């Protein structure tokens with residue numbers, strides 16, 4: 001039974017409106033929790049924890065609330081941050097948030113584009129939960145919820161194995177898996193979520209559930225692409241793959257060659273072997289136009305692909321070498337170079353497109369012409385290979401069309417005037433880059449909402465997900481995510497995607 005208190009009504013109305021908390025061109029939506037938390041209640045929670053509890057007066061509060069994409073739109077002021085040391089801490093935190101009606105945010109790596117790892121209520125911060133166990137015989141990794149992608153890659157690499165995770169070592173492994181997960185090895189081994197074997201989840205009602213093919217299979221299906229909606233994943237097990245050295249690095253070109261590089265990139269990726277993946281980056285700064293690549297096939301095959309890349313336009317610089325996969329997986333993402341001091345603020349916009357058309361290339365080149373040195377544009381996760389061979393309804397992650405890609409615009413700033421200028425540029429670029437119909441969104445890259453809400457994210461899986469959400473979280477307690485409004489009605493959510 002749902003209690004229709006005034007607060008519940010407001011929360012559910014906001015949930016139905018999408019719960020993005022931030023959308024370009026929209027006013028910010030947020031739930032404000034007004035209930036008083038007595039010192040006794042806080043002390044009571046603290047006494048039950050193995051980890052640390054942080055409130056506003058704590059000297060660590062500012063750093064503890066901050067997430068990667070930190071700006072005026074994503075900033076939140078949590079009442080309580082629970083830095084979990086154990087699964088039980090997550091359970092206690094969820095119970096507390098329920099009792100005090102606090103908006104809850106689960107956090108692993110804190111890399112959500114919309115700052116969903118923070119909230120104005122209670123943060124279940126898993127980042128201190130770092131246990132990893134590799135089973136080299138079964139080729140699996142079991143990891144706690146706070147383990148980062150780069151940490152799994154490093155641990156697996158010691159056994160000649162690799163996980164399928166994202167291309168940024170700082171992204172939470174559980175965060176990337178729960179949203180689908182696309183990385184260097186997705187052409188060979190599918191999405192990160194295709195490699196999930198089981199998970200332990202603290203659900204909204206305080207139960208700790210195991211989800212796998214036998215136990216709670218509906219939840220297991222839903223976790224693989226829409227996972228943040230269903231509870232706090234405190235640990236998981238995923239498949240690993242044997243891997244030898246790979247060819248990886250960057251090839252740079254002059255910014256004058258941006259259009260020709262984009263066109264060739266499309267041809268290259270349409271024909272790419274499963275073992276190859278690349279991202280294309282455009283920045284007016286010193287790095288220029290560059291392709292970051294990983295070829296996990298033989299050295300000869302990799303050399304053939306490199307020859308094609310070098311033939312597109314004269315390379316201005318090249319840093320490509322044969323290396324251990326873990327070394328490549330630990331390289332900072334192109335949007336997050338290690339050689340510059342961390343900026344005060346970061347922003348990002350991403351658009352999913354089903355094809356890199358000539359028209360889209362024209363828009364990208366035009367917006368690149370208006371970009372400033374603090375910005376980096378690019379194309380990530382050009383879809384091909386094994387990830388596209390899995391049926392879109394096999395798991396909750398539906399975006400499996402070959403030739404699909406994500407266009408991204410990332411930017412950083414320290415002073416507000418620069419921030420305003422960059423945000424205007426990004427907003428205008430987003431308007432021009434978005435498709436006119438059939439708009440889809442990749443959950444892990446969501447930066448705005450369409451009129452069709454979660455249906456744009458989950459496509460044909462939306463209706464089934466709404467029912468599973470109703471079963472496990474009918475009050476939409478977990479809503480700091482690509483949110484699925486719970487629907488008890490079997491027909492609900494079956495509406496078609498907005499095609500206007």
Ligand SMILES: Cc1cc2nc3c(=O)[nH]c(=O)nc-3n(C[C@H](O)[C@H](O)[C@H](O)COP(=O)(O)OP(=O)(O)OC[C@H]3O[C@@H](n4cnc5c(N)ncnc54)[C@H](O)[C@@H]3O)c2cc1C
Pocket residue numbers: 067068105106107108109110111112113115116117118126145165166167168170171172173174175176178179180181182183227228229231232233234333335336444445480481482
């Ligand atoms: C620099 C950079 C590079 C990226 N590269 C890639 C890439 O190559 N491939 C790709 O697919 N994505 C990539 N992403 C996107 C990334 O996968 C998503 O932003 C992901 O959600 C981040 O997970 P996190 O744990 O770091 O973030 P958080 O902000 O901690 O969490 C993100 C969302 O997942 C939820 N969540 C996280 N962990 C849990 C958990 N254990 N239980 C329940 N809910 C949880 C949070 O509540 C939130 O809704 C990248 C992002 C950045 C910033």
